[in-house]
Amino acid sequence: GNMDKSMKSKKVVAVIPARMGASRFPGKPLVKILGLPMVEHVRRRVCLSNAVDDVYVATCDQEIFDTVSHLGGKAIMTKDTHERCTDRVEEAVYKIDLDIAVIVQGDEPLFEPEVLMDLVKPMLADETMNCANLISVIQDEADLHDVDIVKTVLDENGFVMYYSRSPIPHMRVRNHCQLYRQTGVSSFTKSFLHTYSKLPPTSLEIAESVDFLRILGHRYAIKGVVYERNTVGVDRPDDVARVEEILLNDPKQKTLYERISTI
Numbered sequence: 001g002n003m004d005k006s007m008k009s010k011k012v013v014a015v016i017p018a019r020m021g022a023s024r025f026p027g028k029p030l031v032k033i034l035g036l037p038m039v040e041h042v043r044r045r046v047c048l049s050n051a052v053d054d055v056y057v058a059t060c061d062q063e064i065f066d067t068v069s070h071l072g073g074k075a076i077m078t079k080d081t082h083e084r085c086t087d088r089v090e091e092a093v094y095k096i097d098l099d100i101a102v103i104v105q106g107d108e109p110l111f112e113p114e115v116l117m118d119l120v121k122p123m124l125a126d127e128t129m130n131c132a133n134l135i136s137v138i139q140d141e142a143d144l145h146d147v148d149i150v151k152t153v154l155d156e157n158g159f160v161m162y163y164s165r166s167p168i169p170h171m172r173v174r175n176h177c178q179l180y181r182q183t184g185v186s187s188f189t190k191s192f193l194h195t196y197s198k199l200p201p202t203s204l205e206i207a208e209s210v211d212f213l214r215i216l217g218h219r220y221a222i223k224g225v226v227y228e229r230n231t232v233g234v235d236r237p238d239d240v241a242r243v244e245e246i247l248l249n250d251p252k253q254k255t256l257y258e259r260i261s262t263i
Contacts, residue, residue: 017085018106041109044260058092105184130192
């Protein structure tokens with residue numbers, strides 16, 4: 001890697017939570033995208049990043065564990081009772097030597113590995129930072145009204161003020177206010193991951209069905225790390241064809257796909 005040695009004394013490990021039973025799209029992590037299971041697209045991309053020292057998939061499904069292991073990756077079995085992906089990661093972290101956990105959702109097969117450096121850097125530089133979340137810019141007006149896309153607003157110092165499935169901010173006055181969405185990429189210090197898993201649920205978190213509102217509701221800070229490009233996640237089966245098309249036609253994505261194909 002190309003990081004300053006003093007900063008890099010902390011061990012950074014990426015953990016990819018994945019389970020078969022996603023309500024809207026069962027079996028999602030193992031769905032084939034150009035012949036490779038989606039979770040492997042994600043895992044191999046994370047492996048291309050200089051920001052992380054190691055990569056694990058955390059799962060409660062033997063099938064995912066076996067697939068990842070067979071394809072050369074590291075996987076950890078966790079309990080099947082976890083409601084939130086962060087709790088799955090928190091359990092896995094007891095078995096992994098790390099200082100900072102980078103969580104990458106298994107349904108972001110187009111994420112660009114270099115963003116992980118942007119996510120990890122502020123946490124290495126600032127001991128008091130517990131948590132950071134990658135935020136991407138909304139470019140399509142339709143995303144504002146898509147309830148599967150969690151919108152977010154940041155304060156003047158780049159910390160998250162709120163997350164919502166509603167379109168926020170409401171543009172009463174059309175100005176150059178930037179519109180952002182949450183992505184499934186975040187980072188936690190090991191100690192804060194344990195703290196977070198013990199926090200009681202909040203009514204806002206339950207109402208919006210957004211896990212990270214628990215953090216904000218208990219007055220902990222989340223640094224928003226802005227990524228200028230639009231991100232495409234896989235929420236529904238018809239998103240797969242869109243992703244495949246991007247992998248074959250977008251020059252940058254095509255290059256990344258070619259790189260992971262040879263791993």
